[in-house]
Amino acid sequence: MTEKKGTLQVILGAAFLMATSAIGPGFLTQTTVFTQQLLASAAFAILITIIVTAIVQLNIWSIICVSGLRAQDVANKVVPGLGYFLAFAVALGGLAFNIGNVGGAALGLNTVFGIPNSYGAAISAAIAIFIFLNKDLGKAMDYFTQLLGVLMIALMLYVAIQSAPPVALAAKETVMPTTINWTVILTLIGGTVGGYISFSGAHRLIDAGVRDPKDAKKGAINGIVVTSIMRILLFLAVLGVVYVATEALDKGNPAADAFRRGAGELGYRMFGIILWAAGVTSVIGASYTSVSFLRSLFGGIDRNYRWWMIGFICASTAINIFVANPVALLIAAGSINGMILPLALGCILLGAYKKSVVGENYRHSVILSAAGWAVVAFTFWMGVQALPNLLKIFE
Numbered sequence: 378m379t380e381k382k383g384t385l386q387v388i389l390g391a392a393f394l395m396a397t398s399a400i401g402p403g404f405l406t407q408t409t410v411f412t413q414q415l416l417a418s419a420a421f422a423i424l425i426t427i428i429v430t431a432i433v434q435l436n437i438w439s440i441i442c443v444s445g446l447r448a449q450d451v452a453n454k455v456v457p458g459l460g461y462f463l464a465f466a467v468a469l470g471g472l473a474f475n476i477g478n479v480g481g482a483a484l485g486l487n488t489v490f491g492i493p494n495s496y497g498a499a500i501s502a503a504i505a506i507f508i509f510l511n512k513d514l515g516k517a518m519d520y521f522t523q524l525l526g527v528l529m530i531a532l533m534l535y536v537a538i539q540s541a542p543p544v545a546l547a548a549k550e551t552v553m554p555t556t557i558n559w560t561v562i563l564t565l566i567g568g569t570v571g572g573y574i575s576f577s578g579a580h581r582l583i584d585a586g587v588r589d590p591k592d593a594k595k596g597a598i599n600g601i602v603v604t605s606i607m608r609i610l611l612f613l614a615v616l617g618v619v620y621v622a623t624e625a626l627d628k629g630n631p632a633a634d635a636f637r638r639g640a641g642e643l644g645y646r647m648f649g650i651i652l653w654a655a656g657v658t659s660v661i662g663a664s665y666t667s668v669s670f671l672r673s674l675f676g677g678i679d680r681n682y683r684w685w686m687i688g689f690i691c692a693s694t695a696i697n698i699f700v701a702n703p704v705a706l707l708i709a710a711g712s713i714n715g716m717i718l719p720l721a722l723g724c725i726l727l728g729a730y731k732k733s734v735v736g737e738n739y740r741h742s743v744i745l746s747a748a749g750w751a752v753v754a755f756t757f758w759m760g761v762q763a764l765p766n767l768l769k770i771f772e
């Protein structure tokens with residue numbers, strides 16, 4: 378009974394690690410910017426994002442847990458050397474996101490307490506580092522991400538109710554959108570399931586010794602549900618504001634402006650709490666997962682992985698000082714991670730057919746596999762379509 382309870386705790390912890398990795402400052406910024414741009418039609422983009430997220434996570438978690446290998450090791454077994462490229466691509470994308478995560482956490486503390494951003498970044502980084510110094514790192518991450526994940530959902534629900542969004546219109550636009558923008562969809566997918574986010578929960582299960590594909594699917598489903606609820610509530614909260622707004626949201630901090638208009642000064646303070654929680658949990662998720670991609674490839678990193686994770690946080694915090702446009706960085710990072718997705722998912726799906734990866738007896742779901750390859754083709758096509766627009770983000 379105790380072992381079963383321990384496995385359940387690990388599954389929930391992995392689910393919230395994946396969800397809170399996805400629910401970062403980039404998540405808040407992207408959803409707000411694109412809801413203002415597309416209004417109710419953003420509901421269709423969110424629906425596609427949720428469907429793609431489900432397909433990607435169910436495939437990745439199942440195959441990785443059965444294999445007992447991290448993603449880069451699966452990739453190396455599929456094509457020798459490919460795991461090194463995937464590891465560096467994911468780690469670099471994770472660093473780009475983490476710079477924004479630290480900045481978002483700092484901005485959250487500034488919003489709530491008026492703390493200068495440089496001090497807020499240092500405080501948030503110190504809290505994340507404290508988690509990594511904990512003797513039982515896994516449990517510390519599990520409890521911390523679950524606590525803040527539930528807090529974010531509760532606060533977001535309040536603001537969504539206060540902003541009184543046009544729910545009926547949003548429901549209609551979900552299935553019959555007036556506008557479809559593939560760059561938006563790619564960016565949302567990249568910010569929710571691209572790059573390191575796809576593997577954060579699955580790598581947590583591997584480190585905890587979970588190998589049952591049924592347990593993996595439970596964790597993936599829980600993470601998908603948490604992320605989807607948060608995405609929908611944020612969309613509705615922002616839609617309620619921009620649908621009746623006579624002027625655009627503040628470009629410097631569009632999400633904070635939306636919360637202030639939707640729920641007054643209290644909503645603004647709530648946004649600060651949500652932003653800090655989203656930032657600091659994403660710092661933990663990005664650092665943990667990005668370094669996990671390098672551990673099995675380099676013995677020195679594996680032997681000192683905690684210090685590499687701490688170094689990752691310190692580097693992100695230092696670089697954040699020199700970032701001129703964090704909003705553009707967060708959106709661009711989502712697009713770049715979305716372009717990494719077809720390569721990463723394709724490697725994992727190919728691994729499902731190699732006995733050296735999954736063993737003699739495992740048979741991966743034909744339906745999941747077919748859906749996975751459809752997502753590979755879909756995200757690759759979206760990446761090609763969106764590539765000319767990526768640089769425009771910085772204009």
